Amino acid sequence: MELPRPLTQDDFIPVEAAQAKLGQLLFYDRILSGNQNIACSTCHHPDLGTGDGLSLGIGEGGVGLGPQRKPGTGEDRIRKRIPRNAPGLWNLGARDLSVMFHDGRLSVADTYENGFNSPAEERLPDGLDNLLAAQAVFPLVAQFEMAGNPKENEVAGAVHDRIDYAWPILTDRVRHNADYAAMFTNAYPHIEASADITIADIANALSAFMIAEWTSFDSPFDAYLAGDASAMTPDQVDGMDLFYGVAGCSDCHSGSLMTDQAFHALGLPPFGPGRTRQWDPMVRDVGHMGESNRLEDAYAFRTPMLRNVALTAPYGHNGAYPTLEGIVRHHMNPAEALEAWTPKQAALPEVPWLAVIDFAVWQDSREMARQRAAAIQVTPILQDTEVAAIVAFLEALTGETAKTGHLGIPSGVPSGLPVDGRISD
Template structure:
């Protein structure tokens, strides 16, 4: 009887995917700090030229992403698909090399790396608990990985910092990455409303005590509190509510023959690993330091391990229906397209066409947007580095898998908790 009972339980577990007992645990957050972080998240004061905020590329209107294949960072104008590449001296000089990921559930303790290449992660390499672009110069007192991650877009030239000749932030970063953080902290703390909020939220002796660590914690607490989403039809299914017929068929495929759950596992639907899928190259690329090619070698850029070439972090599929386009570079504008690519990566790479990329016009960058596709050797390397086996799927089965992904879309949670502030203490305009 015990063996039969065990077999029955195993069958139920395989049929249902992740067991209902698997719960998501989050880092703690403080409400006052989260509110402070909401203002900072949407305040351009943290950018070098005071013209872009975290929320520009991770906006509530686009469900914590930006709806573009590759981001338009510092110098652009507008939000989401309305964002353009700017004009004149303020125009962007380079597209952000990768797709802006959704921020859903990133306060979960299960995340041990951030960014598509995992360049921020838990590690003892620098005696501070973290591996990051700041190496041993990372500020002290950061309580979790999300707080570490929060400060690096501020130092990225084409995201928020700007070019070295444009402002004191980018100029300082050009000397050393940590040189800009005290300047940013001073920018914030001298604004009376911010100073008062920091003193109250962190029990500081005065505004002069505000440091980049406090800003990072506030941003992290906001993202942790704001982007939690565990109220999807999938969660109701685990409590006994049936899925819609197409979603049920997709579920069987997802955890069965399609083998999606080999990487998209657990309650957040990610194994937190890195895999090569031959996603079609797009844009300027992001690779190892001093590499002149516009390619993107993924995880290898951080580890310098050839075995990591073209591998990218497995995204969580929670709310994946809301964060188009898909792929580490937003190569696919439809879920059906990215599902088909997973089913046959070699065919997907060969058949992909540039018109699928959602890139705001920038004539001065057009020559480099797809130049890597003319490098036959690089394209062959991308095609050779694939970690998943092809699976034959009919169009009906692709549609069922897309329907199942819809079962991972949250309810009211998808709108966030605090939303976009009406105004920010700096008085700078809030992107809408």
């Protein structure tokens, strides 16, 4: 059995404290949303493992936090569920990370001669520091996540015309806030006046905060890798032996980041609006095929990293399983698990006007047959005790500081807009 080498700080992009502090305020500030009613933190909250505790999130137009978030009312109500589960933000500043989003639609590449292959193509802003900064610009201009609907605000209207028309509008909001302007000129040497601030600078600050706040390699497993044989319990060690041995989990969850950064079709129970290829008339989620346009990539999704996975329920690209045991068992027999799955396992706040869409794909027998045919079994059938041991090992991936963070939640933000506080408050 070969274990990965330990992670160290050198595996992650370094950040400046002033830039991380600035990014913290922007992360919790609703100023970056079209209607100024939602922040990055709304769907990536530290009390929920940097997710939202839902299978499919309730974005722009919703009210509240986490599993108690409601879909809104009247003209402000949501028009669509977020198509995929809000992923955790752990270790996204790793130097070796080369692809992001469940379907891999953002990656390090020179496809458009700007360093990235992204949905913005050649219109991606210049000056982005890293892959995480490139990722940060997209939720800001996603209609159902943060931008809002056309005719509701100028950001949403601009996105409807062309994606890069919206970023300068958001940038102007930040530029014209005196507190933000002062912090940007202090944090970035190339910014001498507020007019110098760009959306790339905003995204770079957001990435600096996420790297500083959620870089995590202080779990019992990390201590074990570093030489402390007593760091894990016997059942956790048994689970590790299975994970890196006969269970074959490490075939995909490989390396120090515990991901091969590749795409695999696991046949998770489908629901929600999904993400399809352009002009696709079906309610479904085609996975990586939506990016690659290759049939062999149909229904395949990126292997997630696993640090702090015990904090990030529900599990899967659409949050189909509420427990680690459920998602582990699915890997053993996707076909059987799909038949046994029930909609009650999905954490979906009731949205009556979207109910007809939520499970529409199950009525399409041909589509369901295609999804079943694409699924692969990636783990051998395990005994109950072995499943329990693997779950125990996954719980040993929780960092000592994962629940406390470093900078935490600010008491206020420069815009003066409400801040998403502790969910327990």
